[in-house]
Amino acid sequence: xxxxxxxxxxxxxxxxxxxxxxxxxxxxxxxxxxxxxxxxxxxxxxxxxxxxxxxxxxxxxxxxxxxxxxxxxxxxxxxxxxxxxxxxxxxxxxxxxxxxxxxxxxxxxxxxxxxxxxxxxxxxxxxxxxxxxxxxxxxxxxxxxxxxxxxxxxxxxxxxxxxxxxxxxxxxxxxxxxxxxxxxxxxxxxxxxxxxxxxxxxxxxxxxxxxxxxxxxxxxxxxxxxxxxxxxxxxxxxxxxxxxxxxxxxxxxxxxxxxxxxxxxxxxxxxxxxxxxxxxxxxxxxxxxxxxxxxxxxxxxxxxxxxxx
Amino acid sequence: xxxxxxxxxxxxxxxxxxxxxxxxxxxxxxxxxxxxxxxxxxxxxxxxxxxxxxxxxxxxxxxxxxxxxxxxxxxxxxxxxxxxxxxxxxxxxxxxxxxxxxxxxxxxxxxxxxxxxxxxxxxxxxxxxxxxxxxxxxxxxxxxxxxxxxxxxxxxxxxxxxxxxxxxxxxxxxxxxxxxxxxxxxxxxxxxxxxxxxxxxxxxxxxxxxxxxxxxxxxxxxxxxxxxxxxxxxxxxxxxxxxxxxxxxxxxxxxxxxxxxxxxxxxxxxxxxxxxxxxxxxxxxxxxxxxxxxxxxxxxxxxxxxxxx
Numbered sequence: 001x002x003x004x005x006x007x008x009x010x011x012x013x014x015x016x017x018x019x020x021x022x023x024x025x026x027x028x029x030x031x032x033x034x035x036x037x038x039x040x041x042x043x044x045x046x047x048x049x050x051x052x053x054x055x056x057x058x059x060x061x062x063x064x065x066x067x068x069x070x071x072x073x074x075x076x077x078x079x080x081x082x083x084x085x086x087x088x089x090x091x092x093x094x095x096x097x098x099x100x101x102x103x104x105x106x107x108x109x110x111x112x113x114x115x116x117x118x119x120x121x122x123x124x125x126x127x128x129x130x131x132x133x134x135x136x137x138x139x140x141x142x143x144x145x146x147x148x149x150x151x152x153x154x155x156x157x158x159x160x161x162x163x164x165x166x167x168x169x170x171x172x173x174x175x176x177x178x179x180x181x182x183x184x185x186x187x188x189x190x191x192x193x194x195x196x197x198x199x200x201x202x203x204x205x206x207x208x209x210x211x212x213x214x215x216x217x218x219x220x221x222x223x224x225x226x227x228x229x230x231x232x233x234x235x236x237x238x239x240x241x242x243x244x245x246x247x248x249x250x251x252x253x254x255x256x257x258x259x260x261x262x263x264x265x266x267x268x269x270x271x272x273x274x275x276x277x278x279x280x281x282x283x284x285x286x287x288x289x290x291x292x293x294x295x296x297x298x299x300x301x302x303x304x305x306x307x308x309x
Numbered sequence: 310x311x312x313x314x315x316x317x318x319x320x321x322x323x324x325x326x327x328x329x330x331x332x333x334x335x336x337x338x339x340x341x342x343x344x345x346x347x348x349x350x351x352x353x354x355x356x357x358x359x360x361x362x363x364x365x366x367x368x369x370x371x372x373x374x375x376x377x378x379x380x381x382x383x384x385x386x387x388x389x390x391x392x393x394x395x396x397x398x399x400x401x402x403x404x405x406x407x408x409x410x411x412x413x414x415x416x417x418x419x420x421x422x423x424x425x426x427x428x429x430x431x432x433x434x435x436x437x438x439x440x441x442x443x444x445x446x447x448x449x450x451x452x453x454x455x456x457x458x459x460x461x462x463x464x465x466x467x468x469x470x471x472x473x474x475x476x477x478x479x480x481x482x483x484x485x486x487x488x489x490x491x492x493x494x495x496x497x498x499x500x501x502x503x504x505x506x507x508x509x510x511x512x513x514x515x516x517x518x519x520x521x522x523x524x525x526x527x528x529x530x531x532x533x534x535x536x537x538x539x540x541x542x543x544x545x546x547x548x549x550x551x552x553x554x555x556x557x558x559x560x561x562x563x564x565x566x567x568x569x570x571x572x573x574x575x576x577x578x579x580x581x582x583x584x585x586x587x588x589x590x591x592x593x594x595x596x597x598x599x600x601x602x603x604x605x606x607x608x609x610x611x612x613x614x615x616x617x618x
Contacts, residue, residue, distance in 0.1 A: 041350035041410035071382050077404020081429045084411055095386020101350035102393055120390045276437050 002305070003028045005214075008047045009064040009234055010093035010226055010291075011193035015125065017297025018191075019055065022305070024124040027100070028183045030210070032195070033110065034131045034168050034203035036139040037151045039087050040099075042097040043104055046151075047200065048114055048129060049050040049096060056121035065232060067092045086156040104251075105226070111177045129184065130204045133174035137199055140165035142243065147222025150199065159236035161245050164199055171206045176213075184213040191304055192223035194289060196237040197256050198244065215260040220309040223261040224289060224300070225253045229269045231288060251276045260280050263307050265289060283307070311614070312337045312496040314523075316357045316509025317344075318373040318543055319600075320502035321363035323514045324434065326606025327500075328364065329373055333433040337492045339519070340502070342419065342438045343446040343477050343512035346460045348396055349387075351406040353458075354510065357423055357438060358405060365430035373543060376401045381525070404530055420486045437492065439513045442483035446508055449474035451552065459508065469547035472552050475507055480515045485522075493522040499533035500613055503598060505546040506565050507553065514569070524569040531616045532570040533598060533609070534562045538578045542599065560585045567591050572616050574598060574609070592616070 002022060004015060006029045011081065015029055016228060032047045036088040037053045046065065047294060053067055055060035070090030079085045103113040109132045118127045137150035144164035153159055184190060195201050205211045216223055230249050232238040238248040250266040254277045263283040266273065267290060277284040283306055291297040311331060312323060315338045324338055341356045355374065364366035368398055369377045379399030388394045398406065405426060412422040418441045427436045446459035451471035462468055493499060504510050514520045523530055539558050541547040548559040553563045559575040563586040566573060573591045575582065576598040586593040594616055600606040 038350075038414075039345075039411070040407035041352065041414060043350065063356040071380070071400075073380050073382060074403045074407065077401040078407050079404075081408040081426060083404070084407040091380075091382030092386040093517060094383045094403065095388075095392070098349035098351075098383065098387050099390040102348070104348060104527075105347075115372060117390060137593030 001026055001028055001187050002189050002191065003183050004191040004193050005031060005195075005201055005204050006031045006051055006193045007195025008050040011195045012051045012059065013291045013297055014191075014193045014224065014301065016054055016294060017291065017299070018301040019125065020294060020298040021302050024055075027125040028128060028179075028187070030128050030130055030180050030183065030204060032200045032203050033131060034135045034171070034199075035150050035154070036136070037149065039084070040087075041101065042094070043101045044087075044091075044097055044098065045110070045114070045129070048127060049093070051127060052118055052121055052123065055118075055125060057121045058121070058234075068088050068152060074207075086223060087151060088118045088302050091255065109178070111179070113123060113261065126179070129149075129177045129277065130210065131174045131177050131207055133170060134238070135171045135174050135203060135207070136169045138169055138204060139163045141269055153239070154236075159239070163240060166202070166240075166244065168203045168206045171203065174207050174226060176209050177192065181209055181213050184210070184217060185218065187217065189305065189307075189309065190214060190217050190221040191259055192221065192257065193201050194224040194226040196226060196232070196235055196240070197253055198240050198246075211260065218260050219262045221261040222263040222265060222285075222304050222307045223253070223257045224268070225250045225267070226263045227253050228267040249273065251280075254282055262309065265304055265307070269301075310335055310337055310494050311385075312339060312492050313500040314430065314510055314513050315340045315356065315360055315502045316504025317359040320356075320362045320504045320509070322600045322606055323500075323502045323533065323610065324360060324471060325363055325603060326608070327610040328434065329603060329607040330343060330611050333364075335436040337437060337488075337496070338434060339437050339439055339489050339492070340514060341509045341512050342440060342509075343444045343480075344459050344463070345445070348393070348398075348553050350410065350548065351398075352410045353396075353398075353406055353439070354409065354419070354423070356380065356434060358402070360436060361389055361423075361430055361432060362391075364434060366431045367430070371577065375399050375611060379395050397567065418487070420488070435488070437489050438486045440483045440486050440516055442479060444480045444483050444512060444516070445478045447476045447478055447514060448472045449476070454595075463545075469549070472549060475511070475549075475553065477515045478514045480512065483516050485516055485518050490518055490522050493519070493526060494495065496526070496529065498614065499523060499526050499530040501530065501566065501570055503533040503535040505541070505544055505549070506562055507546070507549050507555075510587070520569065524540070527569050528571045530570040531572040531574060531594075531613050532566045533613065534559045534576070534579070535575045536562050537576040537599060558582065560589075563589050563591055574613055574616070596607075
């Protein structure tokens, strides 16, 4: 089995590539849930949904979230009532949120419900929430010192504000979700997807048992840098890294990952940083990491799988 | 001010008639909330919504619930996931439920949220939930002795099963909603709409302070029988009355209402029961009560308002 630690879009794209070269049933994704939020009473799991919809081939490639061919009747109605609509929820997407919320209310776990939804979408890859406990990312705004929820930062403020701190509320008391530790311990290879190191991969590794498990598998762990040429391909990873004192480069990523990942995969454009990364004690693999097509995703996945441990 | 105790469709139709002959801002509806339910995490208030949508002229006259011109994208999605869909929620209607749930989560009361929604629908009549406390109707099935929620009985089982008991969970500790008692005490007239006496009007009067207030205004209280010719025009009122030991007739309704309503308005078809009703100590007004058109609703409303107290 191949285990991938996953955030949203970057991870979803990588996993699609991986599914092209490996039997999907041999793959496990351990997915960040610290972006999860309850809005209008509905339990929303953005990263789980992005991975689910992408693997099902029904994701909206333009937005990077939600479903393709969506309609917006509910949001139009909510808007006409003067309701809160900064977090847009499509009609089909809402079906997922209603299903999840209802099943969680029944007392079933996010792991079970995620598996049910994946199964309805005919996904053979195992999608494991990092935890069934409530872990919630908050960010502190640099200007005001105010702490806001991750979705307020990411969606409402379109991550266009400087951040001075990140906190994963609840993480200290959280336990890994079922099968997470066993999967990591027994995996042939562990891949850290090209997701935001601070707010997507960060929360997964902030669960101490998961951190220890990954650390114990350092030589089999291959991380893919989400930073290419000093920039995040999507989202605020580069800015967040700079704001929080990390160099927004593949070297900065290497410093964050070196204790638990034996190998860092970087883009051709960053080849000049190879020596600096190797000096940190990581193997460095240079390839095309910009997944602009399924072929490139598959090729990247193949390169990652071929890393010797 | 005219106060109307209201359930769903019958009350909504009567209130529409009343609005044709009285300034809507002089009307108050005290609405049953014991049918309220939380489904998929969403707070649903069927009677409040029926009255709101009807007074706004956007109700679906065919179903008696929901909005006209609805679409069903969310339910289709939920259904494709194998979710619970016996309680159908249209896309536009869901906007209302998301709005309500979000506002209640903010910590505001159902009274406030109901008023906000009514205001967005340009409704000038004051819509008051009977209580802001959780009161929930349960029915016991005659066959199995199993107790189920009202919506399971009413919607899922289409009220096609015999009932041996009704219980309003939480009603003993419930308090009237804001303005309810003051409205009743100071009203020029109090009207009991032609709603189900047992499961629509029953819960409102099961709140002891409301019962006492209405009882103190007996001479100004006019009830309209929802039973016409021994049958309910809509819903299970006649069967429920029979099953629970009440005569399913205007006389049965009179027996239920005589302690707190001075007058019962019955349909022409039931004129032969006038003497029996008067023998119970109620005034009896005979008129056309089948509100098959707005004109008839307005005429019924006019008759009710003209009852001398």
